Amino acid sequence: MPDGYEDKLIERLQRRDEAAFNELVRLYQAKVFHLVFRMLGDRAEAEDLAQEVFITVFKSIDGFRGDSKLSTWLYRVATNHCKNRLKYLGRRARGQKQAFDELSERDAVESATMQTSALIPRPDEAVEGKQIEHIVQRALATLDEEHRELIVLRDLENLSYEDIQRITGLPEGTVKSRLHRARLALKAAVEALSGEKKPT
Amino acid sequence: MTRDEARENFSAAFDGELGDARADFDALLREDAELREEYEEFAQLLRETQSLALDEDRPEADGAPTPDLLAGVQKKLRVRSGGRFYRDRFSEGAARGLSVPMLLAAVMLLVLVGLFVALNWTTVIDPPSPRPASASPGQAR
Structure with a gap:
């Protein structure tokens, strides 16, 4: 990105220049979608939410003071959206489960597992090289949102501790200790899942 | 450094953030095969996880490219x-x-x-x- 490009882009965005906004979306859509997809684990939800992230950016670009990189601010907007959506999905899943519990036991068990199993290809559908990826993605989905957020930002988005502090608003020590706990939780989840089909 | 302290430092060691404590950590791992194996498993999982990071030459996780938003x-x-x-x-x-x-x-x-x-x-x-x-x-x- 050429020097001064980001400043000019922000200036144009704050003038509500539609062409500038088109540029912004094209520039960051892959990163935002990837982050959101890893957080939610569902492609359709991720596509919808990534669009919402850009709409929030369009509406609130005036509030961007430029004390961090535009991409860092975008990540912050995206992670906040993800947390809200995960809470909403959790509430909805609990509501669905309650309704399913009124059905027969067999139907209820099948329905409760439907949501996650629909997202993950069965082992016979997945090629060998993809198994680890699917297991890690499933394991991520079992982590609580604070742990998932840190794993995604650090290990999947490869962000520095400083950027993570700016995005999450957490102090350095908390980021490091929480990330360690998150990684241990991920390891435990992967081991639990790969107990059925451990990749070699 | 004790074994428990070393375990608490697995993440920092993996991220290269141990600083002066790195030498103690490495020495303990050399002496303790069980701890070394534990750390290797931990690091291997993180390497596998990091291999899923976005790569322009690599399609998305589910095999489809990023949608045009x-x-x-x-x-x-x-x-x-x-x-x-x-x-x-x-x-x-x-x-x-x-x-x-x-x-x-x-x-x-x-x-x-x-x-x-x-x-x-x-x-x-x-x-x-x-x-x-x-x-x-x-x-x-």
């Missing part, structure tokens, strides 16, 4: 702003290179230029002038 974003903005933003199809296509309206305008322009040239071409051709009557021998004299 722009059209959806523009539509939502148009609806939610009551048509204030992205109110016409020209603005939607502003950054997409040659849009359909632009191509249509170019074709229309070419047609008009063609018509103009064709009309001018026909007007420059004079109709054949009538053949002058041959002079009578008497007049010639």
Whole structure:
């Protein structure tokens, strides 16, 4: 990105220049979608939410003071959206489960597992090289949102501790200790899942 | 450094953030095969996880490329702003290179230029002038 490009882009965005906004979306859509997809684990939800992230950016670009990189601010907007959506999905899943519990036991068990199993290809559908990826993605989905957020930002988005502090608003020590706990939780989840089909 | 302290430092060691404590950590791992194996498993999982990071040469996790979000974003903005933003199809296509309206305008322009040239071409051709009557021998004299 050429020097001064980001400043000019922000200036144009704050003038509500539609062409500038088109540029912004094209520039960051892959990163935002990837982050959101890893957080939610569902492609359709991720596509919808990534669009919402850009709409929030369009509406609130005036509030961007430029004390961090535009991409860092975008990540912050995206992670906040993800947390809200995960809470909403959790509430909805609990509501669905309650309704399913009124059905027969067999139907209820099948329905409760439907949501996650629909997202993950069965082992016979997945090629060998993809198994680890699917297991890690499933394991991520079992982590609580604070742990998932840190794993995604650090290990999947490869962000520095400083950027993570700016995005999450957490102090350095908390980021490091929480990330360690998150990684241990991920390891435990992967081991639990790969107990059925451990990749070699 | 004790074994428990070393375990607490697995993440920091993996991220290269141990600083001065690194030498103690490595020494303990050399002495303790069980702890070393534990750390290797931990590091291996993180390496596998990090291999899932976004790579421009690699498709998305589920094998499909990143979707183009722009059209959806523009539509939502148009609806939610009551048509204030992205109110016409020209603005939607502003950054997409040659849009359909632009191509249509170019074709229309070419047609008009063609018509103009064709009309001018026909007007420059004079109709054949009538053949002058041959002079009578008497007049010639």
